[in-house]
Structure formats: structure tokens, C-alpha cells
Amino acid sequence: MCGISGIVGNELKKSKIEAMIKILNHRGPDDNGYFISNDNSVGLGHNRLSIIDLSKSGHQPMSNFSQDCWITFNGEIYNYVELKQRLGNYPFQSKSDTEVILAAYQKWGEECVNYFNGMFAFAIWDEKRKKLFCARDRVGIKPFYYLHTKDSFYFASEIKAILAAGIKTSPNWKSWSNYLVHGVYDHSEETFFDGIFSLNSGHSLILKDKQLSIKKYWDINSDSQKNNYDLKNESEKFLLLLKDSLKLRLRSDVTVGVNLSGGLDSSSLMIALDEISDKEQCIEAFTATFDNQKYDEYKYSRQVETKANWNINKCINNELDIWNSIEEVLWHQEAPFGGIGTMAYHNLHKSSKEMNVTVLLEGQGVDEMLAGYSYYLNENNSLASKNTSLYQDGTKFLAPNCIREEIFNKADNKMKFANPFKDTLTNNLYRDFKFTKLPRVLRMNDHLSMASSRELREPYLDHRIVEYLFSLPDSLKIYKGQSKYLLREAMAGKLPESIRSVKKRGVVNPQREWFKNELKEPILDLLHSTEFSKRGIFDQQKVLSEYSKYCDGDAENSFFIWQWVNTEMWFRIFD
Secondary structure (H helix, E strand, O other), X not given: OEEXXXXXXXXXXXXXXXXXXXXXXXXXXXXXXXXXXXXXOXXXXXXXXXXOOOOHHHOOOEEOOOOOEEEEEEEEEOOHHHHHHHOOOOOOOOOOHHHHHHHHHHHHHHHHHHHOOEEEEEEEEEOOOOEEEEEEOOOOOXXXXXXXXXXXXXXXOOHHHHHHOOOOOOEOHHHHHHHHHHOOOOOOOEOOEOOOEEOOOOEEEEEEOOEEEEEEOOOOOOOOOOOOOOHHHHHHHHHHHHHHHHHHHOOOOOOEEEEOOOOHHHHHHHHHHHHOOOOOOEEEEEEEEEOOHHHOOHHHHOOOOOOOEEEEEEEEEOHHHHHHOHHHHHHHHXXXXXXXXXXXXXXXXXXXXXXXXXXXXXXXXXHHHOOOOHHHEOOOOOEOOOOOOOOOOOOOOOOHHHEOHHHHOOXXXXXXXXXXXXXXXXXXXXXXXXXXXXXXXXXXXXXXXHHOOOEEEOHHHOHHHXXXXXXXXXXXXXXXXXXXXXXXXXXXXXXXXXXXXXXXXXXXXXXXXXXXXXXHHHHHHHHHXXXXXXXXXXXXXXXXXXXXXXXXXXXXXXXXXXXXHHHHHHHHHHO
16 A cells, blocks of 8 residues: 655654655655654654545544554555444544554554454554554565664665665675575565564564564464364355455455456455456456466466456566566565566556556465465375475475585574474464465565555455464365365355366466576576676586576476576665
8 A cells, every 4th residue: 555664763864754755656656744753753754555535634644633643554454444433432534544543552552453454564653652663464464674773763664765764784694595595585574684674474563762672463373273164164154254355355445456367266266256246347357477378377267257347457478578677576576586477477567557456456375274385285195294395385496506605504504483283284384374485475466566556455364264264174275185175165166167176287487488498598698797706695607507407408497597596686786
């Protein structure tokens, strides 16, 4: 929805707040503003993308009625209508969900976050208590970055805003090493910039008297797992939860569209939305595809029968468009991202902007809750009994031999994550949901959608659905070699079998082929470059040797090549 920024402490200057606001203009081009306290110790900045209450009364930073609390807020509180009723006689001055947060904070204090159904990152300056209260949503859909120095506290929706305030930083070599050695990123509060941190999902933060305290207010309950269940009842309950989540996420004063991939999760979302839509309604949908028919997902979306009028727009990408967009995408991402698929998705949001569709729904999160990835199964297509390795598809498609020893040695020897559940599958799902998979996807999706001033909403990640799915037994997630079993059952008779019963398609973009052929020349130019050689991160000769083997062979994955490109381009932009 927006961009937030702020500084608390002796280093505050109006010019710094203005610089932070300026660089985040893409997140909120409709309006901007700032608040500076009378004693010049607190500054809040805001960039507004108008979604709910398009009037001037939705301007931020916003104060409460008594003007002793000021907020800068990014996101949406979807249940703001219901909360407004619970908040009784509060003298609301707007129809915005932002003011509902202020009223909830006034009534419930720091516990207000437990009442919100939404995606959010906000900061409230409480003048009476002389404290800054910040919070991030349960799942971590909206970002919150911060830097705490001896004299001041900086925060923003994107790291570049903190840098724009004059902060000098250096690469976080531990993060870079863990990314290159283990293939893991966005798994902790550390970023790729030394000293700049990300507030973890489901956490709040208080700054008072220059002291920082961070509190976890939500987590997935490991004691709530069911033993007894009825498949029909559970699939009906799941679908009802999804439809209710969608109804909340359709609340908007601007046009809402849908991103479709053609897979089970996306098509199921399409069905659920269609069932609660009017027959006469026209729904704008967007699909990223490639000029190679082998990777065209459009054909799957067209197989779904609907009653509403779905207008599916194709965003077609070719190799030159993709390669030429790397620097732009990386500037927005500020960290390694997922390769060609992410760049195609970045371009998709440009298309939705051209069509004036401001809000987009999408089907993220099902794989991490209903065991959609292949590595949750063993070679016999039955439930894997051991913890999987860390890399995104459960294998080791990395090239650690190409990393210089001094960089390699900065990585953690072993990556360990919490295992709060009694069974292996749920612990693996918890790891992917909280640490190794979903957090980086959510960061990438937020940054690429906001690059085009689009708001992305995630119906499957309603915290009620998350808590419900994690409470279910393994047999509703994987059954007879079939993953996402509950969702497939819920879609019986609703989706074509070519979508409902098919296994997850592992390769949905041409990166592996392009890196061997169409993009070979620009990749070689980068790998042969003086900058790459002098960077001191990779052994150039070993890199060139591995790349030659890749081009001459039939490698299953190109992730390690993308690591080289992604890393070098990041250092050219940010270092």
C-alpha cells in the first residue's frame, strides 16, 4: 500500500526525512507527508498509495483524535470494518483502516496487533509515553527494516531509504556467505547490509530512552494438531476459510485483479473467487509467460470454467527484456532474488499498472503449508522421514568450490532452525514457512509489486488459514504420493483433472536453457569482466570452468550461475 520511514534521535534532520520519502516514491505516488515532533527528536515519513478512503482524510502520517500519537503505516487491516464497531465511541475522522490502528492502540495498547487481520508494518510515536511502537504482520508480508546507532534509530519499508538518509554501510559478509554456501537467504533478521536488520514476522518493537526491545507476539501453535478428522468436513472448512479471506481482501476503493500462474494453487484461488463473484462481473487477471510455448502457463488458466467474465492478460517475456531488467529489479529488491521467474513477475506488475489495476490477489503460501514441494516426498513418492537439506528444492545445486576460502569460511557451519512440532513433515513445513522459503518469496513479491505501485494481497496467508492448516495431520497434506491433498479434495469437481491431479510443475521458466544459449554471451562478458575478477568473492577460473561444463552438459539446475550474476550485479549497484 505505501512506504514508511522515520528517524528517532539526535541525528534527525528534516532533509533526511525528505530524502527517505523521495526515494520511496514508487511505493506511494499518490501523496506523501511527514511529521516532526516539537522537540525535533522524532521524524516520521510516508508515501501513500491510496487504496481505502481515497480522500485527504487518509493522509499520513496521521494522528489520533487527541493528537498525542502519530502513525506511519504500510499495508491493510482487512477487518477494519468489524474492528471499528468494537471500538465503540472513538471519534473517527476518516474511513481509513489507518485510523482504526490508532484507535485500537489507544484501547488495547501494544496488544492491538492481536486484533488485526491483515498485512502491515507500522510505527506509532506515543508522545505521552515517549516511545516508538512498531510492528510487523504475523506472516511477514510487509517489510520493516531498521538501523540502531548510538544516537538514533532509523526505519523504512526499504533499505535504500535508510541509505538515502546518509547512512554508510558495508556488505554483511555472513549473509553473503550463507547465501553462496548454503543457498539460504531472508532466513533471519540480518540483511545483506551490515548493521541493517529486518524486524521478524510476528514481532513488535519498542524504542524508549534509546533502548530497543523486541517481542514475539505470534507464532504457529505446535500444540494444536488434530488427530481425528473427517475429510469432507475439513475440505469444506478450508474452502469456507478461503472464501472469507477473499471477501475481506476484496475490500478496496480501487480496482482489484488477480495474478494467475496456471497451477493448482492459483487455479483454486480463481475458483474460490469466481464462486463469490457476480456473474456479470469482469475480473482482470494477469499471467506472466515467455515467447517459448514450452513455458506458456496461459493455456492452463484458460482450462478453468468460470461463471464470471475473466479477462486474462498475457505478459510475454523474451531473453533480452529479462536481461536488460536485472539492474532495475535488483535496485528494487536490494538483495538476491529468484532469477528469471522473478524478473518476469516484475514485468507482469508493470502490465497491471498500465491497465490501472492497483490491487492484485495471488496464491502464495500453499506449498509451505500443504507440502507442495517434491522434497517432502522420498523416491517412492511416500512421506520423507528425514529433514530435507536447505536449498530451495531439497538438493544441492550450488558451486561452493568456486567461492574463495575467506568468503566461504564466513558461513555458518550448520544451519539450524527450530523444530517445535512432533513430526518431521510439519517441522520441515515450519522451517520453509518461517525461515528458508516463504520469507524470501514475500520480500521479493512486496518489492517487485511496489516497484510498480501495485498492492499484492495473499488470501492463503490469512493467519486463520495458516493456523488451521498447520493443525492438520500429515495425511491431509500428503496422501498416496499426492501432495496438497486437502486442496485437491476441496477442488474435486471444480477444477479440470489436468490441473487438480497433476504434480507440481518444477520448471516453469526457460532460465536453464537461456543460460546455455540465448544469454550465454552476456553471462560470459560478466564472468570475464575485471570487476568480477577483482571482487574477491569467486575464483574466476573455477567459475569459468564450471560454466563451461554447464553449457556442455545436461545440468538439472542453473541456480549457482544465477548466484554469480546476482552477486556481481548487487555489488555494482550497492557497494
